[in-house]
Amino acid sequence: MMDELNDIRSGRRGFLRSSGYLLMGFTLMPGLGFTMQPDECYSPEQTLIADREAIDSWIRFDDTSILTVLTGKMELGQGIRTALMQMAAEELDIEMKQVRIIIADTGQTQDERYTAGSGSIEGSGNAIRNAAAEARKYLLTLAAKELGSNVNELSVQNGIVKSAKNQKTIAYKDLVKGKRLEAEVTGKADLKKPGDYKLVGKPIKRTDIQEIAVAKTHFIQDLRFPDMLHARVMRPPVYNAKLISLPTEQIQKSPGVLKIVINGSFVAVIASQEYESMKALGKMKELAKWESTRIAPLPGHLYADMIKNSSAGEIVEGDKSANSKVWENGITLEAEYKRPYQMHGSIGPSCAIGLWKDDQLTIWSHTQGVYPLRSTISDLVGLPLEKIRVIGMPGAGCYGHNGADDVGGDAALLALQMPGKPVRVQWMREDEHKWEPYGSAMVLKIKAALTADGKVTAWETDIWSDTHSSRPGGKAGHLIAGQHLEKPFAFEGGGFAGGTHRNSLPLYDFEFKNASVHSYKGPLRTSALRSLGAYGNIFALESFMDELAVKAGKDPVQFRLDHLNDDRAREVITTLVKKAGWDLKKEPGLGKGFAFAQYKNNASYFAVKAEIKLDRAAKTYRLVKLTGVIDAGQAINPDGIINQTSGGMIQAASWTMLEQVQYGANGVESSSWETYPIFRFEDVPHTEVFVIDRPELEPLGAGEAAQGPVSAAIANAIFDATGSRLRELPLTPDKIDWTKIS
Numbered sequence: 001m002m003d004e005l006n007d008i009r010s011g012r013r014g015f016l017r018s019s020g021y022l023l024m025g026f027t028l029m030p031g032l033g034f035t036m037q038p039d040e041c042y043s044p045e046q047t048l049i050a051d052r053e054a055i056d057s058w059i060r061f062d063d064t065s066i067l068t069v070l071t072g073k074m075e076l077g078q079g080i081r082t083a084l085m086q087m088a089a090e091e092l093d094i095e096m097k098q099v100r101i102i103i104a105d106t107g108q109t110q111d112e113r114y115t116a117g118s119g120s121i122e123g124s125g126n127a128i129r130n131a132a133a134e135a136r137k138y139l140l141t142l143a144a145k146e147l148g149s150n151v152n153e154l155s156v157q158n159g160i161v162k163s164a165k166n167q168k169t170i171a172y173k174d175l176v177k178g179k180r181l182e183a184e185v186t187g188k189a190d191l192k193k194p195g196d197y198k199l200v201g202k203p204i205k206r207t208d209i210q211e212i213a214v215a216k217t218h219f220i221q222d223l224r225f226p227d228m229l230h231a232r233v234m235r236p237p238v239y240n241a242k243l244i245s246l247p248t249e250q251i252q253k254s255p256g257v258l259k260i261v262i263n264g265s266f267v268a269v270i271a272s273q274e275y276e277s278m279k280a281l282g283k284m285k286e287l288a289k290w291e292s293t294r295i296a297p298l299p300g301h302l303y304a305d306m307i308k309n310s311s312a313g314e315i316v317e318g319d320k321s322a323n324s325k326v327w328e329n330g331i332t333l334e335a336e337y338k339r340p341y342q343m344h345g346s347i348g349p350s351c352a353i354g355l356w357k358d359d360q361l362t363i364w365s366h367t368q369g370v371y372p373l374r375s376t377i378s379d380l381v382g383l384p385l386e387k388i389r390v391i392g393m394p395g396a397g398c399y400g401h402n403g404a405d406d407v408g409g410d411a412a413l414l415a416l417q418m419p420g421k422p423v424r425v426q427w428m429r430e431d432e433h434k435w436e437p438y439g440s441a442m443v444l445k446i447k448a449a450l451t452a453d454g455k456v457t458a459w460e461t462d463i464w465s466d467t468h469s470s471r472p473g474g475k476a477g478h479l480i481a482g483q484h485l486e487k488p489f490a491f492e493g494g495g496f497a498g499g500t501h502r503n504s505l506p507l508y509d510f511e512f513k514n515a516s517v518h519s520y521k522g523p524l525r526t527s528a529l530r531s532l533g534a535y536g537n538i539f540a541l542e543s544f545m546d547e548l549a550v551k552a553g554k555d556p557v558q559f560r561l562d563h564l565n566d567d568r569a570r571e572v573i574t575t576l577v578k579k580a581g582w583d584l585k586k587e588p589g590l591g592k593g594f595a596f597a598q599y600k601n602n603a604s605y606f607a608v609k610a611e612i613k614l615d616r617a618a619k620t621y622r623l624v625k626l627t628g629v630i631d632a633g634q635a636i637n638p639d640g641i642i643n644q645t646s647g648g649m650i651q652a653a654s655w656t657m658l659e660q661v662q663y664g665a666n667g668v669e670s671s672s673w674e675t676y677p678i679f680r681f682e683d684v685p686h687t688e689v690f691v692i693d694r695p696e697l698e699p700l701g702a703g704e705a706a707q708g709p710v711s712a713a714i715a716n717a718i719f720d721a722t723g724s725r726l727r728e729l730p731l732t733p734d735k736i737d738w739t740k741i742s
Contacts, residue, residue, distance in 0.1 A: 048108050053184040055138070057110055058131035059088055063178030065159050065171060067094060069101040071124045072112030074368055075208070076398045077647075078703050079640035080121065082206045086636055087125050090199045091132035091192055093156035094172070104370045104392030114369040114471060121636060121699045133189040135181055142175045194634070194695035201695055203639030208394070220366045220393035221351045225422040228353070229258065230274040231414045232281040233425065234267040234288065235435055236484070238667035239525070241292040243267060246284065254280050261417055264486030268414055270423060281428075294665040295523045302522070303338055306443050306464040310518035313462055317505040318514030326458040326512040330451035335547060337540035338728040339442040340660035341524050343670070345678050348396025349432040350403035354415030355422045361388045361415060365408040366395025369471065373405050376472035377412045379489070380482050388412075399530035399651070403427055403436045405472045409479035433676055434668040435480055438661055439529030440466040440500075441522060444540040448510075454552030456563060459513040461504050461541070466522040468499025468532040499532035503708060506541055507598050508563040524663065531707035534599060535652065538708020539715065539729065542595035546716045547725065556716065557582055557594050568605055569598060572629050572692065576607040579690050580627035589614045591621075591721025595712035597705075604705040605631040608649065610713035611685075614721055616741065620733040621721070623653055623685045623714060631692040632702035638691045641702050646687040648706035654679035656711040658730055 051057060060068045069088045075081045085099040102108050104115070112124055140161065144151045147170060149163040156162070159172045194201075211218050236243070243265040251269065252260055256276030261268045269284060271277035297305040353364040361383055367373045370390040378385050395404055411425045427435075442465045449458040470493070476482035477489035504515035529535075549559035557577060564570050573596055576582075582594070591614070596607040611625040626649045632641055658677050662669040670676035711729065719725050723740040 048106070048110075051184075052110055055131050055135050055181040055183050055185055058128050058185070059092075059135055061135075061172055061176040061178075061181070063173055063176065065094075065098055065173040067092065067099045069099060069128055070109045071101065071103055071128065072109045072371070073124045074104045074115040074366070074370070074392045075394055076115060076366075076368065077394070078644055079206050079637065080115075080124075081208065082204055083121060083636040083640055084125055084128055086199045086202075086204055087129045088132040090197060091129055092136050092159070092172075093198075094159040096199065096204060098159060105390070106370050106374050107389045107391070109370075111371040113372060122701055125636070125699065127185070129191065130187055130189065131185050133191050134183060134185045137189045138181055138183040139172055139175050143170055146170050146175065197695065200634070200636055201638065201693060204637055205639070218394060219348060219396045220353070220364060221348045221396055221426070223353060223364060223393060225353070225355075225424075228422040228424050229270050229272065229418055230277040231268050231270045231410070231423050231425045232277045232428070233410050233431070233481075234269075234281055234284045235431055235480070236265055236292070237290055238292050238295065239523075241265070241290045244289040244291050246288045251280050251283050251287070254283065256280075259417060260284075261414060263413075264488065265484040266413070266481050268410070268425075270414060270418060274424075274426065278428075292666070295663060295667065296665065297523060298665060299340075299663065302441060303443050306441065306520045306522070307518075310464050310520040313516035313518050315514050315516045316501050319512050320514065323512060327449050329457060330449050330455075331551075332447060332449050333544075333548060333551060334445065334447045335540075335544050335727060337444045337446070337536070337543060339439075339444075339536040339539065340729060341438040341441045341522075341526070341663075342529060342655055342659050343433065343438050343661055343676060344398065344400055344402040344436055344529060345659070345676065346395070346397030346402050346432060346436075349427040349429055350395070350407040350436075351424070351426045352404070352408040352411035353422050353424045354408075354411030356415040356419050359387060361412060363388070363390045363408050363411055363415075364393050365390055365411075366393055366398060366404045367408055368398065368401065368404070369473075372471065372473045373408050375474040376405070376476055376479060377409060379474060380409055380476035380479060381412050381416060400439070401437050401469075401471050401527040401529075403432050405478075406435065406480045409472075409476070409481045413481055429673075430671045433671050435525070437470060437525045437527030439535070440468055440526040440533075441524075442500075442533065442536040444504075444536060446540055446544045448544065448548060450548055450552060454554050454559070454562075456508070456548060457511045459506055459508075459510045461515040461537070462518065463500055463504055463515065463533070463537065464518045464520055465500045465533060465536075466520050466524075466526045467494030468502075468526065468528055470494030470525075470527040494527065499528065502532050502537060502600055503534035503541070503597055504537040505601065506545075507566065507569060507601055508545075508560070509565050510563065524661065524668070530648070530651065531599070531704040534597075534704065535655070535707045535711060536729075538595070538597045539656075539711040540727075542597065542709060542712030543715050543725075543727065546593070546712070546719065555584055560594075560596060566598075568631055569596070572596065572605040572607045572631050575690060575692060576609060576627065576629040579629065580609045580688075582609065586720075589616070589721070591717040591719070593713040593716030593718070593720055595709035595716065597709050599701065599705040599708075603701040604633075606645070606705040606709055608706065608709045608713045610710065610717045612714065612717045612721055614741070616738070619736075619738050621718065621736070623657065623683075625686045625688070626650075626653065626710060626713070627688045627690075628706060628709075629690045629692065630702060630705055631694065631700075632705070633697040633700040634695050635691055635693040636699055638693065641691050642689045644703050645689045645706050648704065649687050649689075649710050650679060650684055652707045652710035653685065653714060654683070655707075656714050656729060656731055657683075658732075660730055
């Protein structure tokens with residue numbers, strides 16, 4: 001039993017909570033995976049500066065002219081490491097080779113909550129850019145005194161300040177001398193004008209891509225410590241199952257097994273070697289007896305149950321007052337769309353390492369929020385915040401709330417059992433598939449009024465959905481382990497509204513429009529999956545816009561333009577037409593579809609054309625090409641935007657064509673890639689992305705812009721080729737009426 005942990009938990013209310021920060025340094029840079037000595041965790045190189053307004057909270061110079069950028073956001077493969085370094089280097093006129101970055105570490109970086117919502121460049125990037133501009137202003141003031149010049153007589157190149165008055169120079173490093181920049185970010189320092197950019201807007205290559213491509217150690221899954229122990233957690237066979245018995249004598253005698261941990265229904269084995277922990281886990285599964293609860297409703301009844309057993313609808317966006325007159329002119333069309341449960345399907349199963357040493361708990365994790373995870377672990381194990389440090393590491397696949405936080409909780413519990421030893425907890429593929437929080441199933445009903453001349457005058461959307469946000473934010477009940485302990489923590493629910501109705505309100509100019517949400521508590525665990533409810537909402541919205549265009553006898557692209565006054569939206573669409581071509585000519589065996597959205601109606605604009613090819617003999621189809629145009633405002637790194645958009649297009653296509661979680665009364669059945677197929681290399685279509693750069697404008701979040709439009713574009717292409725209007729995801733070939741095809 002977990003006597004040590006229970007002792008800690010029993011007295012956790014007695015701990016005095018401090019508002020201070022744990023000032024520990026750590027030299028492992030994200031992206032430089034290698035074997036470490038545990039003592040390196042406590043060799044301070046950088047420490048957290050609590051004052052968010054201090055320049056040194058975001059950027060720091062050392063005495064060798066190296067600039068360190070600090071961000072509380074995580075690198076999840078989206079390329080923010082490079083983009084944020086570009087922004088800082090640009091404002092300070094230094095070369096990229098002089099810049100490094102520290103990412104998401106409660107001992108070194110500011111609390112920037114979660115890396116989510118495509119907000120890293122807008123949020124953290126803006127803070128870093130302003131800090132760099134303030135640093136430049138401060139350094140030039142120092143340089144003016146040293147060089148006997150006025151500030152307006154100075155210029156900077158590669159970190160060397162030069163006076164036009166006397167041609168004297170001085171390096172940043174000689175001004176800083178390894179000390180702190182004793183100044184604050186006021187927000188009043190002048191930012192560099194776009195016309196003077198040398199780095200921003202350029203496709204600077206990401207060093208981490210090269211490391212991954214040549215199989216260098218990079219991810220949390222690769223991290224190793226000397227004398228590291230290995231743990232496996234035995235999860236229940238189904239939600240809410242309780243452990244009845246587990247004879248441990250035989251398992252304890254297995255080679256390499258150091259400890260069997262049982263606390264309620266939280267069961268784990270700790271061993272000297274990874275394979276030994278895996279063998280012991282297999283024996284545990286054979287011997288364990290559980291009391292299980294059957295899952296309901298089953299998939300065949302899910303959508304009907306969602307409508308029947310959800311809350312009454314609440315208008316959350318748009319026109320709040322009912323107006324029956326808007327439906328009197330023209331005809332009314334209605335349609336219903338469905339999205340199943342879908343998973344992140346992270347290529348690398350979740351992993352974390354915990355170390356309980358010298359009265360301090362350190363967790364290495366690929367969480368999307370190091371500070372929220374720290375506070376949640378504090379609640380889980382009863383340690384005060386200042387005794388816990390969470391260090392962010394890249395993970396092999398994420399884009400939402402997958403199992404990273406849960407395995408971090410596992411590592412915290414098990415590290416406390418083995419003081420002084422790093423404990424690595426690696427989930428198995430089955431764990432990841434069956435226990436990660438899924439993207440919620442959704443039912444969407446849309447009604448619109450269409451005039452005789454093809455104008456939409458009214459629009460209503462009703463959404464039935466479970467939560468899209470149950471991320472840990474301080475309550476241990478949001479972790480699987482917290483719910484399975486002998487004294488379990490209660491899950492206090494997630495937020496329904498925000499993520500559920502994201503992009504449910506059309507950007508189009510309709511006289512009347514609103515969206516209502518019906519909150520549902522479903523049978524499976526759900527939370528944030530890339531773009532949250534926007535994927536399902538845009539699938540429905542843009543599919544229905546196509547249906548309305550057909551009913552009105554209009555070209556679907558022109559139909560959208562006729563309902564748009566937003567100039568940037570119109571330019572994204574017209575640019576796509578120019579780049580990819582568009583006409584209504586039918587080609588046997590081929591189909592094309594179009595879709596558009598502005599992510600969250602306030603982030604990046606994106607339009608996409610999907611092209612499919614039918615195989616009548618096999619009664620299937622293939623997605624052959626996706627062409628996209630994105631306007632993300634100021635493009636910090638166009639190459640990064642293209643990578644993110646192309647990756648988002650491919651991921652969305654996989655969701656749209658293949659993915660749904662299979663489950664039965666006895667648990668989740670999608671436990672492998674065979675039972676939850678995703679795109680293989682041969683399935684990936686050709687992708688082409690064009691970026692509209694607007695250097696004079698603020699950068700917009702780009703990472704999730706493609707998800708929804710791609711789904712609708714594929715559905716619209718299927719209709720174009722087959723005459724079948726598919727309204728239920730995934731868009732599998734068996735849902736097509738092949739008898740309609742001539």
